[in-house]
Amino acid sequence: EAQVTQNPRYLITVTGKKLTVTCSQNMNHEYMSWYRQDPGLGLRQIYYSMNVEVTDKGDVPEGYKVSRKEKRNFPLILESPSPNQTSLYFCASSDWDRGTPLHFGNGTRLTVT
Amino acid sequence: AQSVSQHNHHVILSEAASLELGCNYSYGGTVNLFWYVQYPGQHLQLLLKYFSGDPLVKGIKGFEAEFIKSKFSFNLRKPSVQWSDTAEYFCAVNLITDSWGKLQFGAGTQVVVTP
Numbered sequence: 001e002a003q004v005t006q007n008p009r010y011l012i013t014v015t016g017k018k019l020t021v022t023c024s025q026n027m028n029h030e031y032m033s034w035y036r037q038d039p040g041l042g043l044r045q046i047y048y049s050m051n052v053e054v055t056d057k058g059d060v061p062e063g064y065k066v067s068r069k070e071k072r073n074f075p076l077i078l079e080s081p082s083p084n085q086t087s088l089y090f091c092a093s094s095d096w097d098r099g100t101p102l103h104f105g106n107g108t109r110l111t112v113t
Numbered sequence: 114a115q116s117v118s119q120h121n122h123h124v125i126l127s128e129a130a131s132l133e134l135g136c137n138y139s140y141g142g143t144v145n146l147f148w149y150v151q152y153p154g155q156h157l158q159l160l161l162k163y164f165s166g167d168p169l170v171k172g173i174k175g176f177e178a179e180f181i182k183s184k185f186s187f188n189l190r191k192p193s194v195q196w197s198d199t200a201e202y203f204c205a206v207n208l209i210t211d212s213w214g215k216l217q218f219g220a221g222t223q224v225v226v227t228p
Contacts, residue, residue, distance in 0.1 A: 031214060040122070042203055043157070043218040050214050058215060090156060096214065101147070101159035 002027045006105035021076045021108045023091030031096035032074040036087040081112040117206050119219035134189040134222050136204030145207040146187040152200045199226045
């Protein structure tokens with residue numbers, strides 16, 4: 001089954017404790033992206049990757065890191081999480097240049113206390 | 114700054130009523146346009162997309178959208194809604210530039226359809 005898998009689904013952590021949210025897709029998509037969803041703000045793009053070893057900032061990259069060492073994986077790293085990073089995070093992938101829609105993961109709800 | 118605006122944050126309507134959700138963007142160049150739907154507790158799913166050609170685009174579940182370039186708009190419509198259309202709807206715009214991987218979403222419109 002074609003899917004984007006995020007882990008964990010729920011995460012509660014404390015300020016400053018490094019964490020990684022994993023994202024993996026099995027569709028051989030070149031394009032992957034991370035978004036955060038906040039009430040009243042919609043989805044805001046954090047980082048995206050057009051291919052392996054190619055990443056670029058979205059609209060809200062501060063406080064986040066990503067890496068794309070393999071085509072299927074695109075982890076989101078919070079080196080020193082802060083309470084304002086409490087949010088719902090979505091990973092997505094696509095064959096971007098073929099115009100296929102974004103396939104979204106099921107989301108990760110992160111709470112930073 | 115480039116932006117995507119959805120005019121209504123909340124819409125409440127009865128079953129069988131017609132739905133129109135507004136979306137405007139501020140980019141001046143070539144764009145790809147999308148509408149996504151998020152049902153309660155689920156991830157986003159594509160309703161329809163516009164890349165080029167006929168500005169009237171038909172999507173899934175009876176939805177359609179019209180791209181009006183002169184108005185920088187991409188409004189979503191459905192002639193007769195059902196209770197199952199209760200969801201949040203997001204307009205998204207991709208500006209075709211060197212940084213064409215950036216996709217910007219509107220703030221979303223929460224639609225509630227009452228029986």
